Amino acid sequence: MNVEAEFKNRVVRWASRLKVSPVQIRLQPMRRKWASCSASGRLSFCRDLLQHSTDFQDYVIVHELLHMRIPNHGKLFNAMLKMYLRGNSWSGTSWVHGYTANAEGEVSAPADLGKNASQLGERLIFSQ
Numbered sequence: 001m002n003v004e005a006e007f008k009n010r011v012v013r014w015a016s017r018l019k020v021s022p023v024q025i026r027l028q029p030m031r032r033k034w035a036s037c038s039a040s041g042r043l044s045f046c047r048d049l050l051q052h053s054t055d056f057q058d059y060v061i062v063h064e065l066l067h068m069r070i071p072n073h074g075k076l077f078n079a080m081l082k083m084y085l086r087g088n089s090w091s092g093t094s095w096v097h098g099y100t101a102n103a104e105g106e107v108s109a110p111a112d113l114g115k116n117a118s119q120l121g122e123r124l125i126f127s128q
Contacts, residue, residue, distance in 0.1 A: 062084050
């Protein structure tokens with residue numbers, strides 16, 4: 001099984017755990033965010049996500065699947081995210097779409113944000 005198929009299978013397994021049913025799961029190039037979820041249940045994931053750790057992938061997967069149940073990032077959303085990702089190294093992380101962090105916690109902004117990237121990066125809080 002190839003990497004993309006394995007990733008999509010993980011999305012399906014997580015969807016089952018969260019009791020949601022995505023209509024479509026796609027991997028595609030995305031410049032500004034790791035994933036998105038439409039109101040109709042279509043999930044799109046950035047192909048670059050496949051190059052990152054399984055913990056980070058699971059964080060993004062669960063984050064997007066939870067939006068099928070809870071449309072905002074309120075207290076309930078964050079509590080459920082932490083509950084489902086207990087033990088995941090990213091579970092206590094607040095992050096901005098498009099930002100990455102390496103194992104040392106150094107943050108990289110997408111190149112196309114230009115000089116505003118440092119201002120946006122200040123909002124990124126790691127509570128690990």
